[in-house]
Amino acid sequence: RRASVPFGAGDVYVSMGLDWDQKDLVYLYVQKRTVGFKALLFCYDVIPVKLPHLCVGDVAASFARYFANVAWCADEVLCISECSRRDLSALLTELGTPQPPLSVIRLGCQLPGVSDGPVASDVAEVLGQRFVLFVSTIERRKNHETLYRAYTRLLDQAETKLPLLVFVGMPGWGVNDLLADLRFDPRTQGLIRVLNHVTDADLARLYQHALFTVFPSLYEGWGLPVAESLAAGKFCLASNAASIPEVGGDLIEYLDPWDVPAWAERLRWYFTHPEALADKEARIRQQYQPMPWPQCAHDILVHATDRLSAPAPGSDLHDQR
Incomplete structure (x- = not known):
């Protein structure tokens, strides 16, 4: 039957x-x-x-x-x-x-436009400062560890006036030690911020106001946050692994995800060369074609x-x- x-x-x-x-x-x-x-x-x-x-x-x-x-x-x-x-x-x-x-x-990669609605208090606090944005579930494969180590390297080299490093995402697997380091390492207190339960509207605001974005993932099937960054007109410093270069093409810069000294060096360079970021953003706006979800x-x-x-x-x- x-x-x-x-x-x-x-x-x-x-x-x-x-x-x-x-x-x-x-x-x-x-x-x-x-x-x-x-x-x-x-x-x-x-x-x-x-x-x-x-x-x-x-x-x-x-x-x-x-x-x-x-x-x-x-x-x-x-x-x-x-x-x-x-x-x-x-x-x-x-x-x-x-x-x-x-x-x-x-x-698709386009977030809803920034609205006039209320902004979450923790997001509003970040928006009032200089910050670099990393959007991803906080799990081992996404490789937040490299960014944490790059920041501590810069701090140990007496770098001052570093922007906030903002992680947007929910905690996942394999990061208990990292999250403990972020809580207790005195060098990064106040410099690395974790935001959970961020709405689409607030995420759009964060992309809009970030200095640039970072994405050091060890392996991806695509790399949606890179596409979202480009759709928002923002430069991304990204991993060269797997599919990620398919997303960003020649509009962004790629690094070995394990190379902490290289990440520290390039982060420092972009922190101190706003004119280069402005040029890259102009090129992104001219050349990147976002894919609408419809x-x-x-x-x-x-x-x-x-x-x-x-x-x-x-x-x-x-x-x-």
Whole structure:
């Protein structure tokens, strides 16, 4: 008996994330073969398989099984960068699964405009000072540690009048020692600020008023805060790892995420050369083309409707029997 599913032949099932621990892709595979609909699935990154030591818990095996199921189930997989597409293709080759078409879409990056609404008190306090902005969940992979060490290096070299270093994000995995250092290190007291539960409107204000942004992540599937920074017209000093250079192109500067002396040196240089920052911001405003989120949604629907026109019911792209 045919299962009761809300899809018919010619429909396209679209899932944009959280499949790996919340959806039964084996069941989906059976139903799409039975009913004749198509499946458009997503790959943000394969970091839990590629770099499991940078992720919480032992999830590498679960992620590998998930992507094996994706390979059998998907009629197309949308990846959020060329880096993620290459990583997924390499993983599927290693797993010995079929390879569905792997396409790349560009994520949206535009925040709502700054409104006249109220500003949170902790955000307002930051906005009244010179500051550098790092937007990210505070977890080990994002590499806040390099910025903390770069700041302590500058302080130990008797640098004065350093701007605030502002971390915007919720605490995550693997940073208990770092957060303790930030609380107790007398050198950075009052210089490194952590903001949680920041609204979109306040985040837009922070981007607007920052001297520039930083993004020293060890590995990314894309690097949305870099795109948001550029959309706000702000220069970013970023890691050269993984997909991040795809985001910033030649509009920003890249450093080895582990090279603390280089981060300290380039931070100091930009702190003391506001004219260079102004030139870079002017170039960003002239050349960067932000991706609106509605356009991103449209691109996804184009893949679902134009690229996945369903064949006759019962056929299957990856029928290997």
